[in-house]
Amino acid sequence: MRQTQAPRQWNTRAAEKQRRLETIAHLLTEKIVDREAISEVLYGCIASGDRVIAEGNNQKQADFLSRALADLDPERVHDLHMIQPSVGRPEHLAVFEKGIAKKLDFAFSGTQSHRIGTLMMDGTIEVGAIHTYIELYARLFVDLIPKVVLTAAFKADRAGNLYTGPSTEDTPALVEAAAFSGGIVIAQANEIVDDVSGLDRVDIPGSWVDIVVEADQPFYIEPLFTRDPRHITDVQIFMAMMAIKGIYAEHGVQSLNHGIGFNTAAIELLLPTYGEKLGLKGKIAKNWVLNPHPTLIPAIxxxxxxxxHCFGTELGMENYVAARGDIFFTGHDGSLRSNRAFCQLAGQYAADMFIGATLQIDPDGNSSTVTTSRVSGFGGAPNLGSDARGRRHATPAWADMADDNDPLARGRKLVVQMVETFQAGLVPTFVDELDAVTVARKANLAVPPVMVYGDDTTHLLTEEGIAYLYKAESIEERRAMIAAVAGVTPLGRSADPGETKRLREAGKVVWPADLGVSRAEATRSQLAASSIADLVDWSGGLYNPPPRFRSW
Amino acid sequence: MRQTQAPRQWNTRAAEKQRRLETIAHLLTEKIVDREAISEVLYGCIASGDRVIAEGNNQKQADFLSRALADLDPERVHDLHMIQPSVGRPEHLAVFEKGIAKKLDFAFSGTQSHRIGTLMMDGTIEVGAIHTYIELYARLFVDLIPKVVLTAAFKADRAGNLYTGPSTEDTPALVEAAAFSGGIVIAQANEIVDDVSGLDRVDIPGSWVDIVVEADQPFYIEPLFTRDPRHITDVQIFMAMMAIKGIYAEHGVQSLNHGIGFNTAAIELLLPTYGEKLGLKGKIAKNWVLNPHPTLIPAIxxxxxxxxHCFGTELGMENYVAARGDIFFTGHDGSLRSNRAFCQLAGQYAADMFIGATLQIDPDGNSSTVTTSRVSGFGGAPNLGSDARGRRHATPAWADMADDNDPLARGRKLVVQMVETFQAGLVPTFVDELDAVTVARKANLAVPPVMVYGDDTTHLLTEEGIAYLYKAESIEERRAMIAAVAGVTPLGRSADPGETKRLREAGKVVWPADLGVSRAEATRSQLAASSIADLVDWSGGLYNPPPRFRSW
Structure with missing residues (x-):
C-alpha cells in the first residue's frame, strides 16, 4: 500500500530557493549586491503570490527595500501576500494600490491608520486578520510561513552577519521563520563592513541571511514613545494619583507594562514625587517591560x-540606555538589545500588570482603538492586556486577584484600562457598540477588532473613580460597575444611583475621595519633570531628544 | 532635590562580570578553556547566591557542566538559585543534596520526577514554582535575570560561535537572557573547531558566549518522544478513532499539537488508514507543532x-528530518532548527488544538500529572493547554468554539484531555481532589500544580465517549458532562442516568455508537505501522531508532 504513490520531491522549498538565488548569482559578491541592482534582485527572488514580510515593525522600517518593492512592475510581480508586524510607511500601502500585493496580515499601523482603514473598507486590501505581535510571529511557523523577508540592520558584514544595534525588535522572529524554511532573507544595512571584526556585536548570524544591500539612507525609526511632559494635563495627573494609590499600592504591583499615552507618562513622572511621599519606593513598579520611555528617566x-526589558528602542535614548547597563538589557558593545518576541512573552507571562488607554469602551467593558475612521491595529495590547492562563507562578499582585478560598483558585494578570470619559472633541469614550463591529462587517473580518475584552479587564479607571471589575460577581454587576465610573456620558447617566451607592459601600468602586486623592493636589507641580528639557537634565545630558521635541 | 543622592554606579553588572572573567583570564585561549580547568572556571564565574541556569532543557543536557557544578565545594559555593527548564539528570538534584544550591525554579522533571518530589516535600529543595516553559523564559527578562548560564552545543569555534544542530531547543532564550544583562555564558561543546568555516551553521553568535569547553563526552539527549507501536492497545485505537471522527473531523482541526502518550501516537498512526478511509486527507491535521515523533512518519x-515546527529533536530522526526539508524547519546544512520558545508560541497562538493525556482529573475537570509520589512538572502543557486570549485571527476549528450569535463572540483553542477512566493498576483517573492540592501544601507552593484547568478544557475523551465541555452552560452541567464519561469510577457511578440521557440527546456528550465507531473495528490492524521496524520501513531506512527501541 505504502509503495503505490509516485516518488515525491521533499526538498522543493530549498530547490526553489536555490533556483531563485542562481538567477541573481551574477549580481552578488559574497552576500553583497549593489544598491542599483535591487530591482533585479527582487524580481529574481520574489514570485507572484509569495508570502513576503517587509519589516515593517513597530519602529524600525526596512524602508529602502519596501520602496524598492513598491517600484516593481505589477505585471511581473503581483498578488503578494504581505505579512507585516507594522504597516508604517506610505509605500507599505502603495504596493496594494499598485496591485503588487493583494492580501495583508498585520498587527499595527500607527501613522497609516486612516489610509489603511479606507483601503480595507473599499476592498483594495484584503485583510487576513489584525493580530497581536506574537500571534503574527507564531503563525510564521505554522500557517503563514514566509517565502521572502526584507529586513533592516545598522551594519552588516560581507558574510551577512547583522548588527541591529538597539533596534533588534522583531528581526530574530521574522528572519528565523524564513531562514529555516527555505525562504530568502534580504537585509538592508546602513553600513557594510568587511568582516565580523567590524561589527559592534552580532545580532543575527550571517548563515541566516542570503543577501545584503547598503541602503541609500539610514532606515527610518519612528519615535513612538516620547511624551512631552508639557502636554500632561491636571486631569491626567489626578488619574495617575488614583492609579498609584488605588491600584499600584493597593495590590503591590511590582512588574508591569505601560501603554504609550500621556496618562501613563504621568504615572511615570509621579513615582519620584507623589509615590515617594507615599513611601512606595522599593515596594512597587520595580521590574518593567517597556520601550525606553524618556518619561521613565526620573524614576530610574x-x-x-x-x-x-525593551520591545524596541526610542530615538534619543541610546546614550542614556548605554550608560545604565544595570537597568537595561545591553550587549557588550553597550547598546540596547531589544527583542519584541521575548519582551511580549515577558509582558504576558512575567508581568503583574498591563495598564493602557483606549478610544472606545462598550457597556460590557470591551474596548478598542479601531474606529470607522481609523484602523490603528493593536500591536502588543491584546497579548499584554489579557491573562496568561498557562501561568503557574504567583506574585502578590497576581495572587490578589484570586477571588475566594477555593484551594484551586488562581490569580490573574491585572489589566487596567485608564480613560477619560470623553475623548477630545467631547466624543464619549463609552459607546453602545464598538465601531469595531461595523469595521469587521465592512472589511469582511472574521473577528471584530476588539483590543481588550471586557472579561479580561480587571480595573477601569476614569476621572470619576476606579471600578474593581475583577470583584464583579455577575455580568450585570460588572455592567453596573462600568456605568458607575462612566461620568456624564449616556452610559454614565444611565447608572442607577442606588446601585452605585451599594457598589461603593462594597468597595467595588471607589471615588477619589475614598482614596484620599484630591483634585486640588493634582497639579503639574507634582511632576518630576515638566518638560523635555527637564528630562534631559535628569539624565545628566545623556538623553538626546529628536529635533521635533526640542523646543527650548 | 534630584542632586542630593550620592552618585550611583550604573554598570555594576558589567563590572562584576569583567571582574569574574579576569580571575580566570589566564585559563582562556580566545574563548576556550581546558576541560581540566573547569572547576577553577566555575569558582571564578559563580558566586554564592547567584541565579544559575543549567541547561537542563527537555532533551538536551549540559551534563558535563552540571556534573562539574555538582563537584564544587559547598563551602565555597552555596545557596545557588537554580533555574532549569528541565531537571533531567541525577546531578541536577545532587547540587541540592550537597548544599551547593538551595532554590529551584523549573518546568519539567521527566526522569527525576520521583526523587524531586521527595526532596521538595522534605524541604531539601525550596521550589519557587513549577512553570510552563515560556513562563520560565519570560521571567529571565523580568524577575529571574540569570547571572550564569551553562549551555551545550554540538560544535563551537574559538570565537564562541555555537552550532546546536537539531537540538537548539531552549538555548536562544536562555543565552540571550544572560548575554545581554551582564551575565556569563559558558558553553560545553562536543567538538571545537578553529573558526566559523568549520561550523555547519551558526545557531548562537559568538559575541553572546564568554567561555567554551570541550566536553568529555557528547551531551546526553533523552529520547522522550519515541513510542513503539507494539505497545498501543486496542482501547487506545478505539479512543483514537473517536478523536478523529468526533473532534478532528467534527471541527476541522488543521493545526495542532499532540502530547507524548500512546493514545496520541495511535491517532498519528491511524491518519493514513482510518483517516484516509473517512476521506479526511487534506482536510485535517496539516500543520503541526511537535517534536519529530517517529509515529508521524507514515502520515508524512x-x-x-x-x-x-519542532520544540526540540528526537534521537534517530536526524536523517529523516534532513531528507524532508519541505516539512520540517531546517537550516542550509540540512539539520533541524528546533526552537522551543517559538514553538511554544506557535502552539499557543497559531494552533487550533492541543490534545494530551493526564494522570488525574477532578470533578470540575482540573487535571494534573503531579501526584504525591511523582512531581514530573508540566513542560509545555499549561501553555499549550489553555486559550490564548490575545488571539485575534480565526480558523474554522477555533471559530467553531464560539457559543452564540453575539457580534463580539470569539472562538477559542480546542483543549482536549484524552484519558482512560482507569490508569494502570486500576487506579481511577477521576478523583475527588487532585494530589496537586496536597503537594502544594506539603512543598509550600503558592499555586497548586494544576496542569490544565477545567475551564480551559474544551473536550474530555474517555473510552466511554466524548464530553463537549465547551458546550456546557453552567458549572453544574459541566460537572455532569464530566461524570457522564467517567465510566465505572466512583465519579462515573455518581452520574445521574437521566441527566446523562439528556446530555446525550442535546449532543453535549456522545457515545462511540453515536459516532459510528465500534470496538470491533478498533484493532491493531488499523495502525499504519505496528512496530518500530515498520516505521523504519516507512521512512525508507532514514529513521535510525536508538538501540533500546531496536528489538528485531
Whole structure:
C-alpha cells in the first residue's frame, strides 16, 4: 500500500530557493549586491503570490527595500501576500494600490491608520486578520510561513552577519521563520563592513541571511514613545494619583507594562514625587517591560527601577540606555538589545500588570482603538492586556486577584484600562457598540477588532473613580460597575444611583475621595519633570531628544 | 532635590562580570578553556547566591557542566538559585543534596520526577514554582535575570560561535537572557573547531558566549518522544478513532499539537488508514507543532502533513528530518532548527488544538500529572493547554468554539484531555481532589500544580465517549458532562442516568455508537505501522531508532 504513490520531491522549498538565488548569482559578491541592482534582485527572488514580510515593525522600517518593492512592475510581480508586524510607511500601502500585493496580515499601523482603514473598507486590501505581535510571529511557523523577508540592520558584514544595534525588535522572529524554511532573507544595512571584526556585536548570524544591500539612507525609526511632559494635563495627573494609590499600592504591583499615552507618562513622572511621599519606593513598579520611555528617566535616576526589558528602542535614548547597563538589557558593545518576541512573552507571562488607554469602551467593558475612521491595529495590547492562563507562578499582585478560598483558585494578570470619559472633541469614550463591529462587517473580518475584552479587564479607571471589575460577581454587576465610573456620558447617566451607592459601600468602586486623592493636589507641580528639557537634565545630558521635541 | 543622592554606579553588572572573567583570564585561549580547568572556571564565574541556569532543557543536557557544578565545594559555593527548564539528570538534584544550591525554579522533571518530589516535600529543595516553559523564559527578562548560564552545543569555534544542530531547543532564550544583562555564558561543546568555516551553521553568535569547553563526552539527549507501536492497545485505537471522527473531523482541526502518550501516537498512526478511509486527507491535521515523533512518519509519507515546527529533536530522526526539508524547519546544512520558545508560541497562538493525556482529573475537570509520589512538572502543557486570549485571527476549528450569535463572540483553542477512566493498576483517573492540592501544601507552593484547568478544557475523551465541555452552560452541567464519561469510577457511578440521557440527546456528550465507531473495528490492524521496524520501513531506512527501541 505504502509503495503505490509516485516518488515525491521533499526538498522543493530549498530547490526553489536555490533556483531563485542562481538567477541573481551574477549580481552578488559574497552576500553583497549593489544598491542599483535591487530591482533585479527582487524580481529574481520574489514570485507572484509569495508570502513576503517587509519589516515593517513597530519602529524600525526596512524602508529602502519596501520602496524598492513598491517600484516593481505589477505585471511581473503581483498578488503578494504581505505579512507585516507594522504597516508604517506610505509605500507599505502603495504596493496594494499598485496591485503588487493583494492580501495583508498585520498587527499595527500607527501613522497609516486612516489610509489603511479606507483601503480595507473599499476592498483594495484584503485583510487576513489584525493580530497581536506574537500571534503574527507564531503563525510564521505554522500557517503563514514566509517565502521572502526584507529586513533592516545598522551594519552588516560581507558574510551577512547583522548588527541591529538597539533596534533588534522583531528581526530574530521574522528572519528565523524564513531562514529555516527555505525562504530568502534580504537585509538592508546602513553600513557594510568587511568582516565580523567590524561589527559592534552580532545580532543575527550571517548563515541566516542570503543577501545584503547598503541602503541609500539610514532606515527610518519612528519615535513612538516620547511624551512631552508639557502636554500632561491636571486631569491626567489626578488619574495617575488614583492609579498609584488605588491600584499600584493597593495590590503591590511590582512588574508591569505601560501603554504609550500621556496618562501613563504621568504615572511615570509621579513615582519620584507623589509615590515617594507615599513611601512606595522599593515596594512597587520595580521590574518593567517597556520601550525606553524618556518619561521613565526620573524614576530610574531616583532608584525606583530595577530592570527594564525593551520591545524596541526610542530615538534619543541610546546614550542614556548605554550608560545604565544595570537597568537595561545591553550587549557588550553597550547598546540596547531589544527583542519584541521575548519582551511580549515577558509582558504576558512575567508581568503583574498591563495598564493602557483606549478610544472606545462598550457597556460590557470591551474596548478598542479601531474606529470607522481609523484602523490603528493593536500591536502588543491584546497579548499584554489579557491573562496568561498557562501561568503557574504567583506574585502578590497576581495572587490578589484570586477571588475566594477555593484551594484551586488562581490569580490573574491585572489589566487596567485608564480613560477619560470623553475623548477630545467631547466624543464619549463609552459607546453602545464598538465601531469595531461595523469595521469587521465592512472589511469582511472574521473577528471584530476588539483590543481588550471586557472579561479580561480587571480595573477601569476614569476621572470619576476606579471600578474593581475583577470583584464583579455577575455580568450585570460588572455592567453596573462600568456605568458607575462612566461620568456624564449616556452610559454614565444611565447608572442607577442606588446601585452605585451599594457598589461603593462594597468597595467595588471607589471615588477619589475614598482614596484620599484630591483634585486640588493634582497639579503639574507634582511632576518630576515638566518638560523635555527637564528630562534631559535628569539624565545628566545623556538623553538626546529628536529635533521635533526640542523646543527650548 | 534630584542632586542630593550620592552618585550611583550604573554598570555594576558589567563590572562584576569583567571582574569574574579576569580571575580566570589566564585559563582562556580566545574563548576556550581546558576541560581540566573547569572547576577553577566555575569558582571564578559563580558566586554564592547567584541565579544559575543549567541547561537542563527537555532533551538536551549540559551534563558535563552540571556534573562539574555538582563537584564544587559547598563551602565555597552555596545557596545557588537554580533555574532549569528541565531537571533531567541525577546531578541536577545532587547540587541540592550537597548544599551547593538551595532554590529551584523549573518546568519539567521527566526522569527525576520521583526523587524531586521527595526532596521538595522534605524541604531539601525550596521550589519557587513549577512553570510552563515560556513562563520560565519570560521571567529571565523580568524577575529571574540569570547571572550564569551553562549551555551545550554540538560544535563551537574559538570565537564562541555555537552550532546546536537539531537540538537548539531552549538555548536562544536562555543565552540571550544572560548575554545581554551582564551575565556569563559558558558553553560545553562536543567538538571545537578553529573558526566559523568549520561550523555547519551558526545557531548562537559568538559575541553572546564568554567561555567554551570541550566536553568529555557528547551531551546526553533523552529520547522522550519515541513510542513503539507494539505497545498501543486496542482501547487506545478505539479512543483514537473517536478523536478523529468526533473532534478532528467534527471541527476541522488543521493545526495542532499532540502530547507524548500512546493514545496520541495511535491517532498519528491511524491518519493514513482510518483517516484516509473517512476521506479526511487534506482536510485535517496539516500543520503541526511537535517534536519529530517517529509515529508521524507514515502520515508524512502519505502526504497528510504540510509542516512540522519542532520544540526540540528526537534521537534517530536526524536523517529523516534532513531528507524532508519541505516539512520540517531546517537550516542550509540540512539539520533541524528546533526552537522551543517559538514553538511554544506557535502552539499557543497559531494552533487550533492541543490534545494530551493526564494522570488525574477532578470533578470540575482540573487535571494534573503531579501526584504525591511523582512531581514530573508540566513542560509545555499549561501553555499549550489553555486559550490564548490575545488571539485575534480565526480558523474554522477555533471559530467553531464560539457559543452564540453575539457580534463580539470569539472562538477559542480546542483543549482536549484524552484519558482512560482507569490508569494502570486500576487506579481511577477521576478523583475527588487532585494530589496537586496536597503537594502544594506539603512543598509550600503558592499555586497548586494544576496542569490544565477545567475551564480551559474544551473536550474530555474517555473510552466511554466524548464530553463537549465547551458546550456546557453552567458549572453544574459541566460537572455532569464530566461524570457522564467517567465510566465505572466512583465519579462515573455518581452520574445521574437521566441527566446523562439528556446530555446525550442535546449532543453535549456522545457515545462511540453515536459516532459510528465500534470496538470491533478498533484493532491493531488499523495502525499504519505496528512496530518500530515498520516505521523504519516507512521512512525508507532514514529513521535510525536508538538501540533500546531496536528489538528485531
Amino acid at each position: 535616576e531616583s532608584g525606583w527601577v530595577e530592570s527594564v | 509519507e502519505s502526504g497528510w502533513v504540510e509542516s512540522v
